[in-house]
Amino acid sequence: MKEITKITYREALKQGVREALQNDERVFLMGEDVGRYGGAFAVSKGLLQEFGEDKIMDVPLSESGFVGAGIGAAVAGMKPIVEVMTVNFGLLAMDQIVNNAATLLHMSGGQMNVPVVIRMGCGIGRQLAAQHSHSWEPLFAHIPGLIVLSAGTHEDARHMLAKALKSPDPVIVFEYTSMLNIEKEIPVNITRVDISKAKVRKVGKDISIITYGIGVYKCMDAANELASIGIDTEVVDLRILRPLDEETILASVSKTHKALIVEDAWKSVSISSEISARIMEKIFYELDAPVLRLAGVEVPIPYPLHLEDASVPQKNDIINAVKKMLNHD
Amino acid sequence: MKAEEGQHLLYQMQLIRRFEEKSAEQYTKAKIRGFLHLYIGEEAVAVGVIQALTDEDSILSTYREHGHALARGLSAESVMAEMYGKKEGCSMGRGGSMHLFDASKRFYGGNAIVSGHLPLAVGMALALKKQNKKNITCCFFGEGAAAEGEFHESMNLAALWNVPVLFVCENNLYAMGTALKYTHSILELEKKGMAYGIDSVAVDGMNLMAVINAANKAVTKIKKTGKPYFLVCNTYRFRAHSMFDAELYRDKSEVEEWKKRDPIAIFKKYLLQEKLTTEQEIAIIEARIESEVQRAVDFAESGTLESIEDLTKFVYSKKTEL
Ligand SMILES: Cc1ncc(C[n+]2csc(CCOP(=O)(O)OP(=O)(O)O)c2C)c(N)n1
Numbered sequence: 292m293k294e295i296t297k298i299t300y301r302e303a304l305k306q307g308v309r310e311a312l313q314n315d316e317r318v319f320l321m322g323e324d325v326g327r328y329g330g331a332f333a334v335s336k337g338l339l340q341e342f343g344e345d346k347i348m349d350v351p352l353s354e355s356g357f358v359g360a361g362i363g364a365a366v367a368g369m370k371p372i373v374e375v376m377t378v379n380f381g382l383l384a385m386d387q388i389v390n391n392a393a394t395l396l397h398m399s400g401g402q403m404n405v406p407v408v409i410r411m412g413c414g415i416g417r418q419l420a421a422q423h424s425h426s427w428e429p430l431f432a433h434i435p436g437l438i439v440l441s442a443g444t445h446e447d448a449r450h451m452l453a454k455a456l457k458s459p460d461p462v463i464v465f466e467y468t469s470m471l472n473i474e475k476e477i478p479v480n481i482t483r484v485d486i487s488k489a490k491v492r493k494v495g496k497d498i499s500i501i502t503y504g505i506g507v508y509k510c511m512d513a514a515n516e517l518a519s520i521g522i523d524t525e526v527v528d529l530r531i532l533r534p535l536d537e538e539t540i541l542a543s544v545s546k547t548h549k550a551l552i553v554e555d556a557w558k559s560v561s562i563s564s565e566i567s568a569r570i571m572e573k574i575f576y577e578l579d580a581p582v583l584r585l586a587g588v589e590v591p592i593p594y595p596l597h598l599e600d601a602s603v604p605q606k607n608d609i610i611n612a613v614k615k616m617l618n619h620d
Numbered sequence: 621m622k623a624e625e626g627q628h629l630l631y632q633m634q635l636i637r638r639f640e641e642k643s644a645e646q647y648t649k650a651k652i653r654g655f656l657h658l659y660i661g662e663e664a665v666a667v668g669v670i671q672a673l674t675d676e677d678s679i680l681s682t683y684r685e686h687g688h689a690l691a692r693g694l695s696a697e698s699v700m701a702e703m704y705g706k707k708e709g710c711s712m713g714r715g716g717s718m719h720l721f722d723a724s725k726r727f728y729g730g731n732a733i734v735s736g737h738l739p740l741a742v743g744m745a746l747a748l749k750k751q752n753k754k755n756i757t758c759c760f761f762g763e764g765a766a767a768e769g770e771f772h773e774s775m776n777l778a779a780l781w782n783v784p785v786l787f788v789c790e791n792n793l794y795a796m797g798t799a800l801k802y803t804h805s806i807l808e809l810e811k812k813g814m815a816y817g818i819d820s821v822a823v824d825g826m827n828l829m830a831v832i833n834a835a836n837k838a839v840t841k842i843k844k845t846g847k848p849y850f851l852v853c854n855t856y857r858f859r860a861h862s863m864f865d866a867e868l869y870r871d872k873s874e875v876e877e878w879k880k881r882d883p884i885a886i887f888k889k890y891l892l893q894e895k896l897t898t899e900q901e902i903a904i905i906e907a908r909i910e911s912e913v914q915r916a917v918d919f920a921e922s923g924t925l926e927s928i929e930d931l932t933k934f935v936y937s938k939k940t941e942l
Contacts, residue, residue, distance in 0.1 A: 327869040328797025350796055351767035351803035352734050380733065383768070418654035418705075420716045422732040523635045594654060594716035595705030601928045602630075 322374030343427030393436030443507030668831025706923030764795025813850030825853030
């Protein structure tokens with residue numbers, strides 16, 4: 292029998308961090324407000340008391356500095372989990388991530404590994420306006436040398452970190468702040484996830500809906516509604532954005548012959564444009580219809596709720612797009 | 621100080637206080653959403669510094685900027701409407717609490733990336749210098765920001781280029797929940813300015829008269845020399861960092877201790893002592909503020925939401941000619 296437990300996304304993340312700290316002496320967590328404040332999103336609440344200042348390090352506002360220091364500590368034998376509060380501040384650390392984390396192995400001719408894990412909250416959905424609502428997975432997925440993960444489900448939020456810490460190379464983990472309070476059931480007996488693979492979250496035959504991050508539950512909700520009117524969709528959660536698991540994507544589309552790609556990030560030069568291109572390059576003749584993309588509107592995210600909602604694809608947009616592609620009325 | 625002047629300053633501080641108390645109320649009613657960072661306790665800094673500026677001087681601030689906006693003369697209506705996300709807001713509703721802008725008043729935000737506006741302030745001052753203007757650029761930020769690389773780069777550039785920036789560090793002792801002593805190796809922040817050869821002074825930010833004196837001196841000096849100046853105002857925020865903060869990082873007793881130094885109470889006492897006002901006059905000011913704040917709420921309530929068709933407005937200028 293499958294045992295199930297109910298857990299919030301926040302608690303799932305926290306258990307992941309806690310387990311990592313328990314399992315490996317080399318692991319420590321560093322980030323702004325991770326200790327005394329309890330984590331900007333309360334993910335690390337109580338961990339300072341449990342593990343002490345050596346393991347839970349509050350750092351000054353200095354993203355370039357402390358991310359760079361995390362990279363340095365990784366080079367020198369530690370296993371830092373660096374929390375950049377949100378991706379919105381991640382660009383201040385971008386130079387360290389791109390020019391150090393992602394390149395040291397290569398520049399040193401394979402001599403230097405950078406086993407750092409950088410966690411970042413991200414996403415839209417809390418009316419935080421243009422500077423605090425970014426979906427920048429594509430920016431990071433652009434960089435060779437990085438492994439980019441996206442925790443679109445509670446199960447991944449719980450288990451991704453352990454796998455990420457096994458990587459000899461730098462891993463960026465995107466976590467979705469609008470999901471923190473959401474409770475879901477996850478299986479108890481599954482204790483690891485295969486982060487090198489995309490995951491088919493729902494098997495179906497009529498169309499492949501390919502998505503990641505915040506899109507996963509949105510697409511699952513849409514898929515369930517579509518099922519009630521007889522449309523059988525397959526939902527693929529990319530989960531690893533670099534390197535892309537092309538095999539799973541292409542297998543799904545080769546089966547359904549139709550692909551809808553859904554993401555919150557701005558549409559141009561995005562994950563969806565990359566996947567669309569790969570489908571075209573590799574399995575063009577499998578397609579029964581042009582690939583369709585639903586993505587973020589090309590506008591800095593506005594503050595008012597109605598405009599914010601209109602900036603990214605919603606469940607109904609997904610339902611309508613699927614119906615349109617299947618000529619269903 | 622003239623009575624009228626003193627009363628106006630009291631009015632400004634009290635307006636900020638009441639406006640923000642009302643904002644917090646409206647936030648709990650979900651009329652205001654997103655992040656809301658209150659300035660309560662720090663009013664003497666914005667009011668004391670901004671009174672030293674002329675309308676031609678520019679101001680940049682952080683996400684904790686309601687006080688600066690009001691002290692600059694943005695109307696309570698336009699700020700409240702902005703926080704309601706209404707078209708009548710000072711940023712058309714697009715920005716919300718953290719992004720108040722009014723170019724006509726040379727109020728240039730409302731920046732929510734900590735320290736992101738410091739280089740901007742240096743650049744604006746550089747432009748003033750290149751244009752041979754006598755105005756200055758005033759830039760407010762927290763002590764948390766002073767740990768960022770951009771702070772240090774900006775200080776160096778401003779000093780190197782001799783540009784007229786007034787850097788005002790509002791040291792409220794906490795960057796979110798992390799205390800000064802956990803984020804800075806040197807607690808006398810003014811020393812950081814000195815390291816770049818910038819005139820740097822620390823002042824009691826809970827005492828309006830002290831801030832006024834320090835700010836007036838600073839502005840006079842900048843206008844005379846054209847050089848940057850670093851003013852550290854030591855202050856305290858009475859409220860949580862934002863509406864999401866459980867305040868696990870400080871004792872209630874510490875907050876209570878600081879509340880004894882409430883800048884508004886101190887200044888009121890000073891005005892009364894100096895016979896620059898009376899209890900009756902204060903009551904009149906407070907009544908005026910009550911109705912002004914209520915008008916702001918009414919104005920915001922009756923404002924309009926932009927149409928979704930206009931979503932992609934303001935991404936490029938109307939006429940982009942390339
Ligand atoms: C670059 C960046 N990093 C982190 C944050 C998240 N954050 C917002 S406010 C804040 C604390 C800033 O403290 P301080 O500069 O002292 O200003 P205060 O809020 O006390 O006015 C933090 C960490 C941010 N907005 N920008």
